Amino acid sequence: xxxxxxxxxxxxxxxxxxxxxxxxxxxxxxxxxxxxxxxxxxxxxxxxxxxxxxxxxxxxxxxxxxxxxxxxxxxxxxxxxxxxxxxxxxxxxxxxxxxxxxxxxxxxxxxxxxxxxxxxxxxxxxxxxxxxxxxxxxxxxxxxxxxxxxxxxxxxxxxxxxxxxxxxxxxxxxxxxxxxxxxxxxxxxxxxxxxxxxxxxxxxxxxxxxxxxxxxxxxxxxxxxxxxxxxxxxxxxxxxxxxxxxxxxxxxxxxxxxxxxxxxxxxxxxxxxxxxxxxxxxxxxxxxxxxxxxxxxxxxxxxxxxxx
Amino acid sequence: xxxxxxxxxxxxxxxxxxxxxxxxxxxxxxxxxxxxxxxxxxxxxxxxxxxxxxxxxxxxxxxxxxxxxxxxxxxxxxxxxxxxxxxxxxxxxxxxxxxxxxxxxxxxxxxxxxxxxxxxxxxxxxxxxxxxxxxxxxxxxxxxxxxxxxxxxxxxxxxxxxxxxxxxxxxxxxxxxxxxxxxxxxxxxxxxxxxxxxxxxxxxxxxxxxxxxxxxxxxxxxxxxxxxxxxx
Numbered sequence: 043x044x045x046x047x048x049x050x051x052x053x054x055x056x057x058x059x060x061x062x063x064x065x066x067x068x069x070x071x072x073x074x075x076x077x078x079x080x081x082x083x084x085x086x087x088x089x090x091x092x093x094x095x096x097x098x099x100x101x102x103x104x105x106x107x108x109x110x111x112x113x114x115x116x117x118x119x120x121x122x123x124x125x126x127x128x129x130x131x132x133x134x135x136x137x138x139x140x141x142x143x144x145x146x147x148x149x150x151x152x153x154x155x156x157x158x159x160x161x162x163x164x165x166x167x168x169x170x171x172x173x174x175x176x177x178x179x180x181x182x183x184x185x186x187x188x189x190x191x192x193x194x195x196x197x198x199x200x201x202x203x204x205x206x207x208x209x210x211x212x213x214x215x216x217x218x219x220x221x222x223x224x225x226x227x228x229x230x231x232x233x234x235x236x237x238x239x240x241x242x243x244x245x246x247x248x249x250x251x252x253x254x255x256x257x258x259x260x261x262x263x264x265x266x267x268x269x270x271x272x273x274x275x276x277x278x279x280x281x282x283x284x285x286x287x288x289x290x291x292x293x294x295x296x297x298x299x300x301x302x303x304x305x306x307x308x309x310x311x312x313x314x315x316x317x318x319x320x321x322x323x324x325x326x327x328x329x330x331x332x333x334x335x336x337x338x339x340x341x342x343x344x345x346x347x348x349x350x
Numbered sequence: 351x352x353x354x355x356x357x358x359x360x361x362x363x364x365x366x367x368x369x370x371x372x373x374x375x376x377x378x379x380x381x382x383x384x385x386x387x388x389x390x391x392x393x394x395x396x397x398x399x400x401x402x403x404x405x406x407x408x409x410x411x412x413x414x415x416x417x418x419x420x421x422x423x424x425x426x427x428x429x430x431x432x433x434x435x436x437x438x439x440x441x442x443x444x445x446x447x448x449x450x451x452x453x454x455x456x457x458x459x460x461x462x463x464x465x466x467x468x469x470x471x472x473x474x475x476x477x478x479x480x481x482x483x484x485x486x487x488x489x490x491x492x493x494x495x496x497x498x499x500x501x502x503x504x505x506x507x508x509x510x511x512x513x514x515x516x517x518x519x520x521x522x523x524x525x526x527x528x529x530x531x532x533x534x535x536x537x538x539x540x541x542x543x544x545x546x547x548x549x550x551x552x553x554x555x556x557x558x559x560x561x562x563x564x565x566x567x568x569x570x571x572x573x574x575x576x577x578x579x580x581x582x
Contacts, residue, residue, distance in 0.1 A: 115355060115453035119363070122526045155449050159354040167529035174523075192533050204522070208529050215356030220449045223355075227446055235446065245378045247390065248435065254394025255401065255439050262398050295561035301399070305391035312391070 099141040099225070103333040104234035105241045110340045111226045117344040118218045124207065126350045127214035133343075134221045141229050148228065152221045160216025161209070168205035171195065175202035232256055254308070261304060265297055351419065351507060351547070352444065353459055355452030357528040359518035362510055367457025370438070373465045377434035385432060393432055396424050397439035403554065404444060418551040419463050419503070422471035422496035423558045429571040433468035440464075458510055462503045471499035471555070475572050483573060488563050489556045496555030497548040501540060504547070508532075508539030 121127055138145060167173050169181070171193075177200035188195045236253050240246075309317075358366075385393065403420035420440075425433035438460045445451040451459045478491035512532030515525045528535065562570050 111453060116360065119355060119358075119360060119454050122520065151449070155354075160356065164529060167525070172529055172534070173525065204524050208525050211526070212356050212529070216354050219355030219452055219454070223446070223449055223453055232447075245375075247378050247382060248374070248439070250390055251394045251397055251435060252439050252442065254391050255397035255436075256443060258395050258398035259401055259443070262395075262402050266402065295558065295565060298399070298558070298562075299566075301395040302392070305395050306388075308391045309388050317387070 097140070097142055097229070099137065099229045101332075102229075102336050103329055104230050105238040106329070106333045106337050107226050107230050108235065108238040108242065109337065111223060113340065113344055114222050115219055117347055118215055118222065120348055121215075121350075122211065123350070124210055124214065126347055127211065127218060129350075130218045130347060131214060131221075134218060134225060137225055138221070141225065143225075143228050148224060149221075152217065152224060155220045156213060156217040160213040164209050164212045167212075168201045168209045170198070170200055170202045170205065173202055173205035173208050175204035177201065178203055178206075258301070258304070262297065262301065265300060269297065351417070351459075351463065351504060351543075352441075352451035353455040353507060353510065355454050357452075357514070358455055358458055358510060359514055359527045360454075361517050362513065362527075363454045363458055366461045366510070370457040370460045370465060373434055374438055374460070377431045377438075380431040381435055384429065393428065393436050394439075396428055396432070396436040397443075400424055400437050400440040401443055404440060404450075418496075418547065418554050419467060419500060420551075420554070421463055421467040421503075422475075422492070422499050422551060422555040425468035425472040425499075426475050426492060426495065426555070426559055426572045427562060427570055430468045430472040432571075433472070434464055437464035437468065458507075462506045462510075466506055467499045467503040470502050471495040472572060474498055475559075479572070483563060483567060485560065485563060489560050492559035493552040493556040495552075497552030500551040501543045501548045504539040504543035505536060508536035511535035511539070 118127075118130060121130070138148060170177055177198055180198055180200040182199045184195070184197050184199075187197045233253070236249055239252070240249055381393070400420040404417050419437070421433055421437045424436050428436065441451060441459050441464055442456060445453055445456050445459070472495070475491050475495035478494050479488050480491075482488070509532065511528040511530055512535035514528040515531045518526045520526055530538070559570065567573060
């Protein structure tokens with residue numbers, strides 16, 4: 043017997059469906075932000091997935107990796123030589139290859155972050171108004187130098203060699219720091235990070251909040267996405283901004299209330315499993331000879347890079 | 351607002367990390383004293399909430415983006431010390447997982463957004479609400495607390511950027527870290543937060559606090575600590 047259900051209701055949704063990817067689809071800024079935030083949070087699972095691989099870098103003790111992360115971040119921040127920063131870029135790229143990570147996906151993220159924070163923000167420093175020096179490319183010439191409020195505006199504004207060096211140095215520093223951090227993050231499961239923090243003396247209560255927050259982020263992100271689209275699907279016609287603010291306020295409060303129920307359940311679940319306010323590690327991260335050698339290599343490499 | 355790696359010299363990020371570490375040590379002790387074990391998951395939720403708020407980036411002219419922080423609302427609802435712990439956790443997760451904010455800059459970012467901002471917001475709220483639970487006054491006080499505390503955090507970030515050319519330059523005068531001096535960094539950070547992000551932070555803070563006042567006034571820490579209850 044033929045059913046009378048409209049075809050669009052029985053059509054199975056495409057699991058690859060992504061409204062943001064439809065060509066010509068007009069999504070509001072808020073829609074895009076919700077979709078992108080949710081996508082970014084979901085991508086954390088990618089980290090856990092990659093971290094589970096059985097490679098050389100993945101097998102290094104997480105405590106060693108956390109110590110190396112802090113140490114190398116300091117080394118990268120101290121090195122002020124463009125050539126050495128380029129060498130670090132190449133070394134990190136090789137480490138990504140050894141770790142067998144998805145290079146295209148990882149470097150797309152790295153280059154995006156480095157472009158925004160290490161290039162766009164610092165780009166005006168290439169001009170002689172920020173970094174004085176010999177102009178190699180003139181952009182604009184005024185009749186005479188002038189003064190505006192507290193700023194001196196020279197007669198010629200252009201790009202200087204010193205300016206290019208400053209922009210390149212900051213860009214490479216941001217690129218290297220972000221890529222080394224992501225190398226460690228993508229090869230270390232988050233729970234191992236928590237264990238490592240405990241090993242280096244971070245207080246229990248801080249670790250407890252850190253690990254709970256990490257889990258809540260997934261729950262909250264999903265709740266917000268579902269709540270927002272449920273709310274949006276019920277809107278019709280033009281709605282006053284004040285009404286939207288009131289509705290959004292109500293939704294945020296609802297998310298808080300829902301979170302409170304979740305946290306009460308979480309606490310009860312923790313107590314029933316023996317939680318008494320103290321964080322106890324079930325398995326410590328044991329050091330092997332290989333871990334000690336890796337740490338020594340990193341420490342010596344850092345010193346060499348600073349002195350190079 | 352999140353300072354990436356490469357913009358601050360060790361002379362800046364090491365002392366700021368020290369101040370942050372001292373503040374978070376005191377905060378952990380205070381939170382242990384003030385918050386029962388039952389409420390620890392609540393702080394985890396607050397940290398996750400701050401994290402989610404910080405993910406809502408607004409595009410601004412010039413190709414970059416900015417966002418609210420959520421420190422003010424957490425300080426008003428949970429207390430400033432709890433906010434220090436919760437927002438620090440959010441910033442650390444962002445730096446480690448998303449590469450948003452540098453590893454070396456964790457101390458500076460936490461000092462600005464997780465230490466100074468919650469305290470400024472909490473005391474501004476107390477000052478402007480004057481212990482009253484009148485809706486309009488609470489809304490105004492929460493807005494001012496969110497708005498001004500974010501502008502303060504932005505100005506602190508601008509100062510940290512702006513002192514770099516003074517304290518860390520090469521022999522030939524080239525900037526080795528953030529190249530913008532105080533005359534550029536402070537106005538740039540202050541203006542965009544005065545005109546845009548401060549308002550976003552203020553509105554978010556005011557809307558959430560207003561709803562708590564209407565539905566669960568007992569949960570607002572700022573009122574539990576010496577406020578009157580004259581809900582109208």
